[in-house]
Amino acid sequence: MTRRSEAGDTACSYRRTGHDPEPGVRRLGALTEREREVLLLLGTGLGNRELSRELGIAERTIKAHIASIVAKLGQQTRTQAAVVSALAHDSLCTDPSCSRHPGRHDGSPWGVLPQQPDHAGTVAA
Numbered sequence: 001m002t003r004r005s006e007a008g009d010t011a012c013s014y015r016r017t018g019h020d021p022e023p024g025v026r027r028l029g030a031l032t033e034r035e036r037e038v039l040l041l042l043g044t045g046l047g048n049r050e051l052s053r054e055l056g057i058a059e060r061t062i063k064a065h066i067a068s069i070v071a072k073l074g075q076q077t078r079t080q081a082a083v084v085s086a087l088a089h090d091s092l093c094t095d096p097s098c099s100r101h102p103g104r105h106d107g108s109p110w111g112v113l114p115q116q117p118d119h120a121g122t123v124a125a
């Protein structure tokens, strides 16, 4: 029986395994427009069949795109690429009314920050 070290109990899994999806976000520039589109959809967690239907292209083409995306982003699995997608949603999504983009449109629950009280006495200490 090996006892886990104290550090091992709390060590960040990303750091411990060396599989931090964050660096993948900085490689988005390597993707083609179509690959960015596929990556964005990949972040929804949908399977190849649904992605194929959604984009109107063959399932084998989807697989080829995903293999290329995974390689270009320096990831090893489509799941890791999907995590990159979620992290990079803001730069991948081009929908101006997308509620995931803070401040881009007023209808979004994230678009308008609560106003701070502007008179003395009501601001929490």
Ligand SMILES: [Zn+2]
Pocket (backbone or CB within 6 Å): 089, 093, 094, 095, 098, 099, 100, 101
């Ligand atoms: Zn969006």
